Amino acid sequence: MSLEPTRADGLARLAAFAPLMGRAYAQGRNGDPGPGRRRYVSELSAHIRHRLVTEEEVLRIALAQHGLPAAETFVQEVFWRVYWKGFLELRPAMWAEYRARARALQAELSAQAGLRRAFEAAAAGATGIACFDAWARELAETGYLHNHARMWFASIWIFTLRLPWVLGAELFLHHLKDADPASNTLSWRWVGGIQTPGKHYLARAENIARYSFGRFDPRGQLIEDAAPLAEPPPPPPGALSDGPAIPRGRVALLLHEEDATFWPEGAEVVGVGFLCWPQQRSIFGAAAAAAAFTEAAVADGARLLAARTARGAERLTPDKVGAWARGLGAEAILTPHAPVGWVRPMLEGVERAGLPLVAPRRAFDTLCWPLARRGFFAFRRHIPELLRALGLAEEGGGW
Template sequence: MKDNPAPHFPPNRDAALARLDAFAPKAGRDYAAGRNHDLPGHPHVSTLSPWIRHRALTEAEVAAATLDRFAASTAQKFLSEVLWRTYFKGYLERRPGLWSGYLHGLDAARNRLATESGLRARWEAACGGETGIDAYDHWAAELTGTGYLHNHARMWFASIWMHTLELPWELGADFFLRHLLDGDPASNTLSWRWVGGLHTRGKTYRARASNIGKYTGGRFDTEALGHRLATTAEPQDGPPPPDPIDMPEDANLPGGRIGLLLHEDDLHPDFLMARGLDPTGVAVLIAPAGRSPLAVSRQVHDFTRALAEDAATRLGATGPVTEDGAEIARWATGFDHVVTPYAPVGPARTALDALDVATIRPLRAWDAAAWPHATAGFFKLKGKMATILETILQDMGV
């Protein structure tokens, strides 16, 4: 078994734009044909997620670059994968109780680790990549080593975690959030729920040795895998998703001296500048430690901070890039108003809400157009894709 060469994720927007430029020619039929293959170097997918997650590169920019080269029908598969992210963001935004429910479930699972030694040993082996299931152990090492995993590997990994190793799904979601550079409250929580049969109720995802063999280029011993992997995948326990809450409202830009406060969920405030924002000062609030009650990996901390510093430099920020709310509160005293891009459910929003500063939070056209349709299954939103893309790209002048 060969190691995947580590994908390298330079923490700046220029690197994201360069990767988008290099990938765009492959976003049509090539992507549709190759995207399920998890191969060394990940040649068939964009590997853009660490930048998109922090909106150092926006979904609209990715869609525009794709549609610049391909008809929407040719790039339909790639565009709909980008829309999956938007769907999950909107779904969680309209059902914030799923995030707090996950955090409660994680607390309960961590309490079990303190009292159940067998469970703790299995969890430690799963996190350390020492289960003896070679494909799984490989992905665990790839995740902790590079901060990235291919989508198919994430699905197999989550399925093995729950259905073969029989570990609580919340501990697996937490392991991902501690190590993925793109660790995202919505995509991660809802994907783990999906594998566990909690998102599409009762419909679970089971990793099969033959499927792993087919899509990993013969790197693993599928016969041995076949003996180890669970042959059934029962849905996890959990209440049905709550009813959706109302859409968040957009906010108008105020007059006076404005401080622009960025955060780790939106580091490229093009939409605010397009609305005429001319900030007197810029600062960035980051909250990577809030992704888990356990220690978040050094590379997630470093990547998030460096990406935030890159945004601050681009915007000529004179304010701090910090995790310290008190520092932001001192900075904010220099302005009549503080404007920040709308922050969706998750640690950045929690950190903003905890600030001793009132903030005005305008919503992006992308989210405003898509989230009203993120209330049921993905296909409700996908059905609106053409209209959503048209509206947004017109807005961008594309």
């Protein structure tokens, strides 16, 4: 089933995958039989990333079909995403520092022929390590990699090829249709051993052979005893306010790639417009297929929400937002909160014609993100209470 950048496609995938979200997922998710053969992962990440379907919707279906004990692994994986989003939101300086390093490496790629050649060989899948080369090509051709393949790829990149992890993370952002500032940056840090300091992920040939079902066997090609990267640990978390309330009056709803389906209950929406900045995601911009997915995903969300108003959705440019909103008689421009990443600074720069830009957060995020203060296992303990607060699980249910 080819990946379509629409909510309808996301919902169809969700329905098709629902029967597998229980024990089948727990047993099957680690294996990667290769493109076109994967049954035990949902491949919903690009839809979830743009919120064509939301984490909450996915959790609701998993729990309704299987209950918490059977769906525990799937629920936990969805909450890895939620945790990463919260972790970065509480530490915006990590993103600023990552971006500065990416820009510095861009200059080094131009200046250092050796680094450039090694990077280009890895990105093109020409290292001679067959599994790695296949994943590099799959990444470029499909904009997706299985989670285990992402872990192996990142580990080989860092510990066998000895390339800077930030360049690998930027390559992922360039190609992935689910490119996400939090999940991507923090997962690369986790593989390198700097997210959970001292604990790194080393790809092992035996593990690759087993979980790729014998498609690959890189015995003798990998460095399997490297030490973790030595970098400062993540900074302590800051605080998160509840964010602004949804205004009651006439608002122009401005959607973007962080959330294509946000509907402000209680406001009077007089028009829906959308913006998107896929090329801002990395020093390499966005690959054509990834950019096209993002643009069409935001357009689809806007089209669906505009159907609740008297007008069609408007594709905008940043300099036209204020005039558009004024033309609709709006009292404010309302946009879904943009979490830490490349969209937030772009939104701050849109021309507003003197109107306030109000960016409320989803209640789901306001509830979950402040809990990402320490490691995942401390966060994980809150999941049953979060599910109850969200009305997704019954009182008394635990892990």
